[in-house]
Amino acid sequence: MNIKQASITGGQIPTGQVRVSGAKNSATKLLAASLICDKEVILNNFPTELVDANYKFEYIQDIGGILQIDRDKDQVCIDSSKLSSENLTHFNYAFRTTYLLVPGLIKKDGKAKIPYPGGCKIGQRGYDLHMMVWEKLGASVKEYEDHIEVISENGFVGTEINFPISTIGGTESALICGAIAKGKTTIRNAYISPEVEDLIIFLRASGVNIKVVGNSFIEIEGQEYIQGSIYSIMPDRIEALTWIVYGILSKGDITILDVPFNTMDIPLKHLEEAGIDFYHNSKNIRISNDCLVNGIIQPFELATGTHPGIISDMQPFYTLLGLHADGFSRIFDYRYPERIKYCEELSKFYAGRLIFESGKITTEGNNNLVPSAAEVTSTDLRGSMALVIAALIGDGVSIINNVDMALRGYNNLQKKLSELGVEIEISDQK
Numbered sequence: 001m002n003i004k005q006a007s008i009t010g011g012q013i014p015t016g017q018v019r020v021s022g023a024k025n026s027a028t029k030l031l032a033a034s035l036i037c038d039k040e041v042i043l044n045n046f047p048t049e050l051v052d053a054n055y056k057f058e059y060i061q062d063i064g065g066i067l068q069i070d071r072d073k074d075q076v077c078i079d080s081s082k083l084s085s086e087n088l089t090h091f092n093y094a095f096r097t098t099y100l101l102v103p104g105l106i107k108k109d110g111k112a113k114i115p116y117p118g119g120c121k122i123g124q125r126g127y128d129l130h131m132m133v134w135e136k137l138g139a140s141v142k143e144y145e146d147h148i149e150v151i152s153e154n155g156f157v158g159t160e161i162n163f164p165i166s167t168i169g170g171t172e173s174a175l176i177c178g179a180i181a182k183g184k185t186t187i188r189n190a191y192i193s194p195e196v197e198d199l200i201i202f203l204r205a206s207g208v209n210i211k212v213v214g215n216s217f218i219e220i221e222g223q224e225y226i227q228g229s230i231y232s233i234m235p236d237r238i239e240a241l242t243w244i245v246y247g248i249l250s251k252g253d254i255t256i257l258d259v260p261f262n263t264m265d266i267p268l269k270h271l272e273e274a275g276i277d278f279y280h281n282s283k284n285i286r287i288s289n290d291c292l293v294n295g296i297i298q299p300f301e302l303a304t305g306t307h308p309g310i311i312s313d314m315q316p317f318y319t320l321l322g323l324h325a326d327g328f329s330r331i332f333d334y335r336y337p338e339r340i341k342y343c344e345e346l347s348k349f350y351a352g353r354l355i356f357e358s359g360k361i362t363t364e365g366n367n368n369l370v371p372s373a374a375e376v377t378s379t380d381l382r383g384s385m386a387l388v389i390a391a392l393i394g395d396g397v398s399i400i401n402n403v404d405m406a407l408r409g410y411n412n413l414q415k416k417l418s419e420l421g422v423e424i425e426i427s428d429q430k
């Protein structure tokens with residue numbers, strides 16, 4: 001795939017409606033979980049245009065899965081009756097959750113060859129706990145130069161899994177593997193984020209018995225036969241926050257549809273404390289100039305952490321907000337302290353206003369600031385989207401190199417902006 005760049009003319013004012021798509025961090029997991037089902041699975045509200053989803057589609061088709069992808073209806077039907085990774089000719093599939101493809105292959109073929117986990121380079125992103133899960137469930141695991149091989153000819157056997165740290169990917173891996181294991185699997189110190197909850201609901205709807213006790217203990221009764229289901233993916237809370245921040249900074253008038261309010265209490269509370277008041281009903285939110293209570297964004301201090309707090313993926317959008325607040329704001333990222341590389345690029349729009357070091361970002365904001373046009377290069381998904389927003393609210397024409405990073409997580413970005421009256425050009429990078 002050719003690398004893309006965006007050419008963006010700043011100062012276009014968005015007006016109209018934008019609908020939040022199904023969550024990347026749920027959709028791509030449910031796609032992998034569908035592979036353990038015995039009947040066809042239908043996933044609705046699926047963000048079919050995401051770069052990450054398309055890599056996963058390609059891998060699933062390459063191992064024998066049959067997918068019907070309806071890009072107009074945001075629907076994917078998955079028939080995974082015949083899967084085998086034996087004849088794969090390459091492992092160049094750039095997405096994070098490659099490890100979730102193991103259980104489907106183990107169930108259907110007793111063996112899985114998967115690419116190493118990809119995803120954003122936002123600091124240490126180990127995969128040792130995924131290997132621990134497979135080994136504890138009875139598999140043998142080998143690492144090769146370009147792939148990992150997991151073998152368990154007779155399937156997984158239920159076990160106890162104790163995570164030493166809270167891991168989303170690890171919890172998801174243990175859940176899907178436990179669903180096909182013989183007997184009972186327990187997970188201690190599970191991390192049940194809203195997207196993990198979406199996975200639990202999907203697995204239950206597909207016929208797996210899962211008991212959740214408190215907020216970090218899970219018990220799964222593995223099933224030999226898993227029916228599958230028709231399921232609608234939850235809306236993307238990070239995308240919703242992105243549109244809210246863009247709406248405020250662009251001084252536009254936009255209504256954001258399908259906001260998953262139940263997953264965003266704390267992130268929204270921090271916006272309120274920064275002086276932003278919205279009109280909303282149970283599903284939609286309207287952002288306009290009137291939302292700024294005193295006509296300005298108040299400076300703030302916050303730290304990212306685990307859900308229900310502000311998750312690290314939202315951090316760059318608070319940084320942007322801080323740059324337009326009335327004074328100094330501080331943002332601490334304890335989850336991924338090295339998620340600061342994008343700040344170097346963002347500084348090209350905001351000369352001298354960003355100070356950053358491992359885990360800490362300080363912004364010197366100004367309510368009347370207009371970012372200067374710049375040519376920048378994306379470093380990670382959310383950072384790339386922050387650069388896109390800076391360009392959109394800036395003056396002149398900006399270039400965002402490797403905008404593919406943003407397109408990994410923002411479904412139909414160009415089309416959604418166009419529906420708001422904002423045109424951006426995306427072309428192969430020169």
Ligand SMILES: CC(=O)N[C@H]1[C@@H](OP(=O)(O)OP(=O)(O)OC[C@H]2O[C@@H](n3ccc(=O)[nH]c3=O)[C@H](O)[C@@H]2O)O[C@H](CO)[C@@H](O)[C@@H]1O
Nearest residue numbers: 025096124125126127128129130166167168169170312313
């Ligand atoms: C596709 C997806 O849903 N990605 C999200 C997921 O990533 P992901 O699932 O990769 O993140 P984890 O929650 O697993 O990672 C948390 C920490 O655990 C460590 N770790 C994880 C697994 C492992 O085997 N060994 C290990 O040491 C990681 O290096 C990291 O420091 O949660 C992150 C926050 O937690 C988000 O920023 C990502 O957007």
Ligand SMILES: C=C(OP(=O)(O)O)C(=O)O
Nearest residue numbers: 096119120313381382409
């Ligand atoms: C870091 C992210 O994703 P991934 O884990 O897929 O790299 C993200 O969604 O912001």
